[in-house]
Amino acid sequence: MKAALVAGSPGGVRAVAQRRRTTRPGGDAVVEDVASLVDELRAASEHPVEAVGLVVPGIVDEATGTGVYSANLGWDDYPFRTEIAAATGLPAAFGHDVRAGGLAELRQGNARDLTSAVIMPIGTGIAAALVLDGRVSSAPGEIGHVDVGHGDPCGCGQTGCVEARASSAAIARRYVQRTNRQVNGAADVARLLTEGDADAAAVWREAVDALAKGILLIAALLGPQAVVLGGGLALAGPKLTDPLGGRLDELIAFHRRPELRLAALGDEAGCLGAALLAIDMLEDR
Amino acid sequence: MKAALVAGSPGGVRAVAQRRRTTRPGGDAVVEDVASLVDELRAASEHPVEAVGLVVPGIVDEATGTGVYSANLGWDDYPFRTEIAAATGLPAAFGHDVRAGGLAELRQGNARDLTSAVIMPIGTGIAAALVLDGRVSSAPGEIGHVDVGHGDPCGCGQTGCVEARASSAAIARRYVQRTNRQVNGAADVARLLTEGDADAAAVWREAVDALAKGILLIAALLGPQAVVLGGGLALAGPKLTDPLGGRLDELIAFHRRPELRLAALGDEAGCLGAALLAIDMLEDR
Numbered sequence: 001m002k003a004a005l006v007a008g009s010p011g012g013v014r015a016v017a018q019r020r021r022t023t024r025p026g027g028d029a030v031v032e033d034v035a036s037l038v039d040e041l042r043a044a045s046e047h048p049v050e051a052v053g054l055v056v057p058g059i060v061d062e063a064t065g066t067g068v069y070s071a072n073l074g075w076d077d078y079p080f081r082t083e084i085a086a087a088t089g090l091p092a093a094f095g096h097d098v099r100a101g102g103l104a105e106l107r108q109g110n111a112r113d114l115t116s117a118v119i120m121p122i123g124t125g126i127a128a129a130l131v132l133d134g135r136v137s138s139a140p141g142e143i144g145h146v147d148v149g150h151g152d153p154c155g156c157g158q159t160g161c162v163e164a165r166a167s168s169a170a171i172a173r174r175y176v177q178r179t180n181r182q183v184n185g186a187a188d189v190a191r192l193l194t195e196g197d198a199d200a201a202a203v204w205r206e207a208v209d210a211l212a213k214g215i216l217l218i219a220a221l222l223g224p225q226a227v228v229l230g231g232g233l234a235l236a237g238p239k240l241t242d243p244l245g246g247r248l249d250e251l252i253a254f255h256r257r258p259e260l261r262l263a264a265l266g267d268e269a270g271c272l273g274a275a276l277l278a279i280d281m282l283e284d285r
Numbered sequence: 286m287k288a289a290l291v292a293g294s295p296g297g298v299r300a301v302a303q304r305r306r307t308t309r310p311g312g313d314a315v316v317e318d319v320a321s322l323v324d325e326l327r328a329a330s331e332h333p334v335e336a337v338g339l340v341v342p343g344i345v346d347e348a349t350g351t352g353v354y355s356a357n358l359g360w361d362d363y364p365f366r367t368e369i370a371a372a373t374g375l376p377a378a379f380g381h382d383v384r385a386g387g388l389a390e391l392r393q394g395n396a397r398d399l400t401s402a403v404i405m406p407i408g409t410g411i412a413a414a415l416v417l418d419g420r421v422s423s424a425p426g427e428i429g430h431v432d433v434g435h436g437d438p439c440g441c442g443q444t445g446c447v448e449a450r451a452s453s454a455a456i457a458r459r460y461v462q463r464t465n466r467q468v469n470g471a472a473d474v475a476r477l478l479t480e481g482d483a484d485a486a487a488v489w490r491e492a493v494d495a496l497a498k499g500i501l502l503i504a505a506l507l508g509p510q511a512v513v514l515g516g517g518l519a520l521a522g523p524k525l526t527d528p529l530g531g532r533l534d535e536l537i538a539f540h541r542r543p544e545l546r547l548a549a550l551g552d553e554a555g556c557l558g559a560a561l562l563a564i565d566m567l568e569d570r
Contacts, residue, residue, distance in 0.1 A: 116424070130506070132415075132422045139401070139417055140508040142540065147498070149434045149445075157538035160434075213432070217502055221415070223425040253442035255427065 001033060002267070005041040005049065006275035010283055012108040013275045015268065017044045027067060027078030030056070035087040053093040053100075053278030054084055055270055060096040062138055067094075093277035100273025101265070102129020103136045105228055107276055109264035116224040118143070118215075119263065121231035126163045126214075130222060148213035150206070165210040168232045175203045190236045205243070212247035219255040230263030237262060286318060287552070290326040290334065291560035295568055297393040298560045300553065302329045312352060312363030315341070320372040338378040338385075338563030339369055340555055345381040347423055352379075378562035385558025386550070387414020388421045390513055392561055394549035401509040403428070403500075404548065406516030411448045411499075415507060433498035435491070447499040451492040453517045460488045475521045490528070497532035504540040515548030522547060 001023045004015035019037055024030070034054055042049045058070030065081025084092040102111070102119035111117040117131040118141070126144030130137040144163030145156050154161035164170055168186035175189045176182060179199045183189055192200035215227055233240060241260045248257060265272060286308045289300035304322055309315070319339060327334045343355030350366025352358075366379040387396070387404035396402040402416040403426070411429030415422040429448030430441050439446035449455055453471035460474045461467060464484045468474055477485035500512050518525060526545045533542060550557060 128506075130417075132417060132424055133420070135418070137417045137422075139506065140540070142505040142508075145538070145540070146502050146505045147434070149432070158536075217431050218506070220427040220431045221413075221424065221503070221506060223427075251443075253430070255425070255430070 001030075001037070002271050003034075003037040003041060004268075004271040004275070005045050005047060006272065007047055008275070008279065010107070010276065010279050013104075013272050013279065015271060016047060017041050018271075023073065025072075025074040027075040027080065027083065030054075030073070031080070031083045031087050034084055038088050038090070049090065051091045051093065051278040051282055052084055052088050053095070053274035053276070053281075054080055055095045055097040055100040055274040055277070056080065057097045059140070060094075060099075062095050062099075065092075065094040091278070091281060093274070093281040095274065095277045097270045097273075098127040098141065099129045099136050099138070100277060101230065101263075101269035102131060102273070103276050104265050104269045104273035105129075105230070105263055106131055106136060108272070109228075109269065110261050111226065111228050114225045116222065117226050117228055118218050118222065118224045118258070119228040119230065121263070121269075122167060122211075122229060122233035123231040124167060124169045126167050126231075128218075131224070132222065143214050143218065146214060146217055148210050148217075150210060162210045162214040166207040166214075166233075171203055171207050171233070174206070175200060178203060186233055187235065190239050193239065204239075208240070208243045208247055211244055212251055215244075215248055215258065216251050216255070219252065219258055223256050224258050226259040226261050228261045228263050230266075230269065234262050286315075286322070287556050288319075288322040288326060289553075289556040289560070290330050290332060291557065292332055293560070293564065295392070295561065295564050298389075298557050298564065300556060301332060302326050303556075308358065310357075310359040312360040312365065312368065315339075315358070315360075316365070316368045316372050319369055323373050323375070334375065336376040336378065336563040336567050337369055337373050338380070338559035338561070338566075339365055340380045340382040340385040340559040340562070341365065342382045344425070345379075345384075347380050347384075350377075350379040376563070376566060378559070378566040380559065380562045382555045382558075383412040383426065384414045384421050384423070385562055386515065386548075386554035387416060387558070388561050389550050389554045389558035390414075390515070390548055391416055391421060393557070394513075394554065395546050396511065396513050399510045401507070402511050402513055403503050403507065403509045403543070404513040404515065406548070406554075407452060407496075407514060407518035408516040409452060409454045411452050411516075413503075416509070417507065428499050428503065431499060431502055433495050433502075435495060447495045450495040451499070451518075456488055456492050456518070459491070460485060463488060471518055472520065475524050478524065489524075493525070493528045493532055497529055497536055500529075500533055500543065501536050501540070504537065504543055508541050509543050511544040511546050513546045513548050515551075515554065519547050 001021045005017040059068040067078040081094040105111045115134040120128040128141035147160035154164040171186040286306040290302040344353040352363040369377040400419040405413040413426035432445035439449040456471040
């Protein structure tokens with residue numbers, strides 16, 4: 001759980017104090033922890049606290065302020081917005097973590113010159129915020145769970161999902177399965193790749209291929225100016241974007257080839273986006 | 286070329302006079318024919334003509350009023366909006382045929398109760414208008430040219446495209462290739478299917494499979510409430526929607542299953558949508 005006291009305007013915000021906690025599952029536990037983090041952050045700064053923004057993963061209904069479903073965090077139609085407002089006594093905004101991170105990249109990160117973009121954090125899973133006509137869409141953007149034809153099973157019950165080969169978790173897992181050697185995440189596989197390890201190269205190439213095919217679908221349906229890669233895997237930088245751009249060039253026919261960019265805000269994006277949702281809500285009153 | 290004199294408001298319009306002509310290729314020829322159709326329609330009615338709306342296929346830039354590219358109709362960055370205004374002396378709106386048809390279905394057709402929908406006409410080709418957060422997005426929506434894994438080549442240069450198996454043209458062509466018997470379009474194949482023709486059943490099943498996989502991608506990325514099927518193939522009605530819904534139920538894992546609907550406006554949708562673009566433009570002044 002990442003929390004920050006954030007100051008700024010709808011055009012841009014910055015964190016002035018931060019806290020982290022291990023997330024306890026369940027909606028009630030999250031609300032309780034948010035309320036105590038608000039107290040802590042309030043005590044830590046001279047800034048007055050005017051509103052709370054909370055963003056969560058899973059299926060989110062922004063219109064009703066509901067956490068519809070999260071397998072990992074264990075809730076089902078939990079009314080976060082009203083519960084957070086009741087627990088903190090503050091106006092509360094509620095949204096989806098990936099879409100909020102995309103909003104932050106759009107307002108103050110590496111998508112701020114764009115009117116159409118797909119902002120795609122790649123970590124344990126892969127999802128995307130879809131920026132269309134200058135706005136972050138409420139669409140689910142589940143690019144991690146589209147079938148790109150490799151046939152491997154995915155935890156979601158489908159086969160061929162982008163996430164099953166290209167998430168940081170999948171890259172590390174597939175390297176271990178292939179070699180029986182332990183690695184400390186996808187960053188290790190990226191390092192081994194640079195050192196000329198043939199297994200790392202194969203796993204990396206298959207990840208890049210799955211990602212390129214996912215981006216190709218995005219290019220056909222949405223035609224974004226750019227795909228902005230974030231999350232842990234984007235720390236690989238050109239080791240990711242160079243082969244990915246090359247594979248995309250090979251595959252693309254007549255669709256507009258989106259520019260590939262790296263996200264600017266790192267793992268702060270969600271926090272900043274949550275604050276932007278709260279500030280937008282205050283402005284709209 | 287379908288032309289209509291249309292009366293109404295942004296909430297709904299109706300055609301009061303109509304004309305059809307064979308399209309002559311080239312931007313200049315289209316502008317000339319539009320100007321003469323405007324004169325004819327003006328003469329045919331008591332209604333004053335206040336504006337012109339033109340919609341075309343291919344790649345369209347709505348913001349600049351440009352026909353960016355059409356392989357079939359032979360233009361390249363043609364400034365339709367300014368040329369139509371100059372040739373007719375009327376304010377001109379310009380857009381994309383499929384997106385304009387989607388706008389008409391959203392305002393007064395079978396998507397009018399929806400805030401998210403994919404409106405997909407299936408004819409010679411397959412494209413889609415994407416309705417997100419209550420608006421028709423400017424996204425290209427090229428669902429006909431996403432790879433769903435069947436491996437057949439497509440005229441676009443890719444393989445596995447939805448359009449290569451599921452367009453009306455592909456269904457008719459594939460039946461002829463398989464049987465060496467002539468048919469008069471996909472409607473004939475649908476009729477043969479009802480009569481128990483095994484080849485028609487096989488071609489139809491493969492078309493349905495490709496469409497279901499395309500809709501699955503849409504469900505993952507966009508999560509629409511409904512997919513609204515239009516164009517010639519949708520005239521097959523439940524012969525299309527029943528097996529398509531069944532296949533979608535088999536394939537879908539955790540994404541929201543979009544409702545399948547048939548479009549309401551038939552081949553008038555583009556004309557009505559063009560008029561809605563023109564009326565919206567007049568209202569915005």
